[in-house]
Amino acid sequence: MAKQGGTSGKPKGHKVALVRMDATFFFERAVRSLDRHDLPRALKYFRKVVEYEPANPVNHCNLAGVLSELGDYQASNEVLERVLLELDPKMYECYFYMANNFANLGLYDLAQEYASRYLEVDPEGEFAEEAEEMLDILVTEFGTRMVRRRRDGRIRLRGDEDVARRFLEDGRFLDAAAYLEAKVQESSDATVDRNNLSLAYYYLGDVEKAIETAKGVLELQPGNLHAVCNLAIFYRSAGKEEQTQALLDQLRRLRPIQPELAYKLGTTMGILQEHRTAYDIFNHLVRFLPRPEAPVVHALAAAAANLGRLRKAARLWEEVHVLDPSSGIGRYYEEVVREAISRGLEVLPVSYQYVLPYADTTRLNGPGSEDPGSKLGRELWPPESVVRSSLMWVLRHGDPVTKKQVIPLVVSFGGEDVERALRFLLLDDDEYLPVKQAALKGMFELQPEEIVEIGLPSRILPVDFRPESARSLAGRPEWQRIVQLAVQELQGRGETTLAKVAMEIWSEFTQLIHLQAPRVRKPELWAGALECAARHRCHLPFSRKEVAERYKVSQQGLGDRLWLIIETCMLTD
Structure with a gap:
């Protein structure tokens, strides 16, 4: 039987239009996502744009902009740094973008440094007026001073302390130790890096190594307050009470003028249960700072509560709520201390850390690093069911930064609903990467019995989290x-x-x-x-x-x- 020409059942003269998957394709979708205020999807598409055109610095800047909008200022700065180091050193606006990110991180010295750097290299640039305004605000509102951080005569693009601080705050102590060891090798007299390295060793449980590192700082710079404070805590943790008391005798007599050092000293004294000294230090700070910030007022309230001055503490936490209503910290502690007063408690152990106590459980503390206040009576917490339901709501509907913060806590609660929520986050292609990283860490802790599917950029990965696998x-x-x-x-x-x-x-x-x-x-x-x-x-x-x-x-x-x-x-x- 002969074959007939043509293709039966298909209209002639029509061709299938193939979609060209290139940088322009993903850029257009990224812009549409921005117009719809869908930042996670815009982030996904801008990452694709960078994949297709990795040598175009504008693509990287667009990616950095979305990361900043999502609140991941550190990741945004790392992208911008890559632009300046590897792609286009003359893309000076990156300095201004980085200044904004540092300001949002509360690193005002670095914000001032990068805004000034932008004006130095591009005084007539597009953002010159905004940079001048930023500098005026930083100096007027925060009293920051210019700190030039130079290496080989050039400004450092990434503050080393900032990277180390991020590792420590995220509980990545092994990464922090490896990073800081390399930095100390580069510059043997880097006291800031050595102080942070001693903390990394301490959080890893190597107290003796932490002690030796802190003592090394004092050999380089006798009287370094951060090192003395750290060493006192390390000695107490190691059970070396004679050495602890010798350092406490020094610390009790100190009253630093610089607010940062005073805050460090006050917090250290609180951790070491020297609440009277801590109270005096924070009381002085609150009285003499033009605009005391909420963490300082909270620390004074904590000292008052630990000393039994509960009504004073209640008034101070009212002030904390006025200064920082969105955190809920002032309102929470005010309710707790009033409950303690109604029960006739004489003393209320409270942490000096400026966090809610149930949020504090997400931090991985080193041996003895937790001050007694963090063991605040759990019966004064909101019921677990209330905390759990509110956190699960955040996990489903919250912004990416908040999701990342609550995942460790919901994992500590456990349960099928938590596992289901993490499965959804891990499989979602559009989910923000730091959220998926936190969810992955949570799955390692939960060790579910069933296979978990993880959505990666190139494939779906089935994972068996049981230890035997x-x-x-x-x-x-x-x-x-x-x-x-x-x-x-x-x-x-x-x-x-x-x-x-x-x-x-x-x-x-x-x-x-x-x-x-x-x-x-x-x-x-x-x-x-x-x-x-x-x-x-x-x-x-x-x-x-x-x-x-x-x-x-x-x-x-x-x-x-x-x-x-x-x-x-x-x-x-």
């Missing part, structure tokens, strides 16, 4: 060989803490990739990629070419495996 893959000889090679290389270079970071990443990766594990033909490729991933996570610079040469592998192969580790473990900031 990770052991079955990690126990294979070729997979053990990978981590052994990376750890041996890093330890041989004296980077012991970074080796621990690599082991932590590999533990996560083997569990996540278990159900879709690739075949390992050359362990050295994976070992080099693992080292790069550890440096990437700790914000340490590295050369893929140099690492590939050390492991005697190809850059391309190493890069492919590095991307798989970064994507799977969500290591991208």
